[in-house]
Amino acid sequence: MEPKQARPRKNEEHEVVLGPIAEAGRTVTKIGGFVVFVRGGVPGDRVRIRLHRARRNHGEAHVVELLEPSTDRVPERCEHFGVCGGCSFQNLGYEAQLEGKRRLVADALARIGGLEGVETAPCVPSPDLWEYRNKMEFSFARRRWLLPAELEAGVDGERGAAVGLHVPRVFDKVIEVGTCHLQSKAMSEMLALTREIAAASDLPAYDTRDRKGFWRFLVLRRGRNTGKMMANLVTAWSEPKLATVWAKSMIERFPEVTTLINGIAPRPASAVILDEIHLLHGEGTITERLGDLEFEISPSSFFQPNTAAAEKLYELVADEAGDLEGKIVFDLYCGTGAIALYLARRAGKVVGLELVESAIENARKNALRNRIAGPAFTAGDVRGTLANAARRHGRPDVVILDPPRAGNHPKLVRELVELAPAKIVHVSCNPATLARDLAAFADGGYTIGTAHPIDLFPHTPHTETVVGLDHSGQ
Ligand SMILES: C[S@@+](CC[C@H](N)C(=O)[O-])C[C@H]1O[C@@H](n2cnc3c(N)ncnc32)[C@H](O)[C@@H]1O
Incomplete structure (x- = not known):
């Protein structure tokens, strides 16, 4: 048996090969079984790293010397690369970025959510790779x-x-x-x-x-x-x-x-x-x-920052939602109503709930602007407005969930499990909170479908995911 290697300590330097993309623009590697998150390299680089933090179950390190570059490296485009921190993976080829994001989602679902059997599809690329932010x-x-x-x-x-x-x-x-x-x-x-x-x-x-x-x-x-x-x-x-x-x-x-x-x-x-x-x-x-919808956006309203990729995202959501003929669809965290309106023409009724009042005003105007009759938009916390919306408009057949990074409050998950819509389509910008919330829905009787990562932010560590959930009893 190999002797167990001592846990690395702060300020130690080690030679390692960097593994897959991890959270926050880092990669992950191991030193004798001890997990270390590393800033400043790309998967496949052979590097010398220095640990600046050594916790009980993982360490944090940065690259001090690139010994052998990964074959997936590409020249970076930006003069501020490495300092600004916005695009941590600008020097990683796009195919490798997509595969990295797929693995990141798959790993979060397995490790954080314990959802071993859930498949993760290849990451959908962004149509624009540069100048994509609106x-x-x-x-x-x-x-x-x-x-x-x-x-x-x-x-x-x-x-x-x-x-x-x-x-x-x-x-x-x-x-x-x-x-x-x-x-x-x-x-x-x-x-x-x-x-x-x-x-x-x-x-x-x-x-x-x-x-x-x-x-x-x-x-x-x-x-x-x-x-x-x-x-x-x-x-x-x-x-x-x-x-x-x-x-x-x-x-x-x-x-x-x-x-x-x-x-x-x-x-x-x-x-x-x-x-x-x-x-x-x-x-x-x-x-x-x-697509063929036009949206008004006011200064404080959320709108997906990458327009061309948002179109892909909404197509994915529509695919996962399936046939909506005659169905009641709730769009939770609806922002300016983009998903609700995208689905409205093929659904029986759409209802959007959103915290920011001006976004709801935009959503209502957007319905009129696009001549979509019948959607109901309500401003307020989803936790305070969901039950009332279900009483008023009927129990939802399909719920779209697109929460901010922190994910859903556990009480909202419980409320949804009680409402038991036949289908939930979960959109998420944070694989870790998505994994946590999917595990809670699985405990509540939902079957988790294939996870579809989609790249809304090329060259950055951010990853969006769409997953369809089916109520096992329906
Ligand atoms: C990721 S965005 C979703 C936007 C929308 N689905 C779209 O594609 O444009 C999350 C939205 O949730 C809203 N929000 C955050 N916390 C909320 C809460 N507790 N209740 C309702 N909406 C909330 C934010 O204002 C933001 O518009």
């Missing part, structure tokens, strides 16, 4: 992230108002991205123009620690299939003169912009939460087309 959110910070060479040269990162993307796990500095290849070129130029205007002002960026400062976020949205563009400059309070300067410069440089907004966000939250919306130009919303 929404980008940039943050302002008082300090800019400095590269090692700049630090050595003594460059001062203090900027007053730098704007860009947060470096992973660093909340007070941003990397001032020039071109981001996930957004359109015009969006990168809008970012640059806004940066110039902020830098020329004598107002600092907001900081959640002292709750002071003016500049907060820049949110850019574009309708890939409509050409509409929205820019939302988010500040802690209103400075009408400055907002006008920004709006005028934007319209002059980008006549294609259809809506400009100054959102006011005085709360210390690190997310964009708008207390007021000051319309500077256009209608205040943009539209996007999915």
Whole structure:
């Protein structure tokens, strides 16, 4: 018998071959049976790693030297690769990214959900691999992230108002991205123009620690299939003169912009939460087309960030939902009603439930805009509105579930199990919470069908999955 290798300790270095993609843009490897999550490489790389954390049952490490590159490596496209952290797998060939995402889902279902028998289909690719995002959110910070060479040269990162993307796990500095290849070129130029205007002002960026400062976020949205563009400059309070300067410069440089907004966000939250919306130009919303449907999207509403892949996602959902003729379909966490409306024409009745009031307003308008009669949309927490919706509209035959990353509250799962719809189609952006929730549905009498991963975010670790669940008693 081989002698048992001692558990590796913090700061030790080891030579390993990196295994499959794991959560959070890492890969997983083993040192004598001990699982280590590694940042900074791709599956198949032979590397030297250093452990920066050694817990009882797993370790965390980063690559210190690439000894032999994986055959799946490709040259990265972005000058900020490795620092920005948005696209951890830009240097991994696309086929290998898809296979990595498939394995990630399969592994979560088996390991976290204990769902050994559930099959995982190949990951559906995104039709667009670059410039696929219809929404980008940039943050302002008082300090800019400095590269090692700049630090050595003594460059001062203090900027007053730098704007860009947060470096992973660093909340007070941003990397001032020039071109981001996930957004359109015009969006990168809008970012640059806004940066110039902020830098020329004598107002600092907001900081959640002292709750002071003016500049907060820049949110850019574009309708890939409509050409509409929205820019939302988010500040802690209103400075009408400055907002006008920004709006005028934007319209002059980008006549294609259809809506400009100054959102006011005085709360210390690190997310964009708008207390007021000051319309500077256009209608205040943009539209996007999915298939033959057109959607109105307001500044605070969720809309799938990759339009072309969202069409694929909704096709998958429709396939899993099956024949809907005469059936009652509930779309839980419906956002602006995209899935409900996508299914409405072939269903008996669709009902959408969603927390954000403005998204529900969009959903209702979207039904009218697309001449879809009969859908019922209600604003509120799904847990508080589901029972009432079932009393009002009848028990659902089919339920679509598309929760945020945290997944479903256990009480909602219990409520659904009691309602016992014949079919549930679960959409999820987090394989770990999906696995947990599917296990609970399996305990509640549902048979779990094949999991279909779909890539909405090429080059990033994010993975979307669609799974159909059938009630065993029906
Ligand atoms: C992943 S999005 C789903 C969007 C939609 N299915 C689509 O494809 O556009 C999740 C949605 O859940 C909403 N949400 C989050 N927590 C909620 C809750 N407790 N009750 C109802 N909706 C919630 C969010 O506002 C967001 O619109």
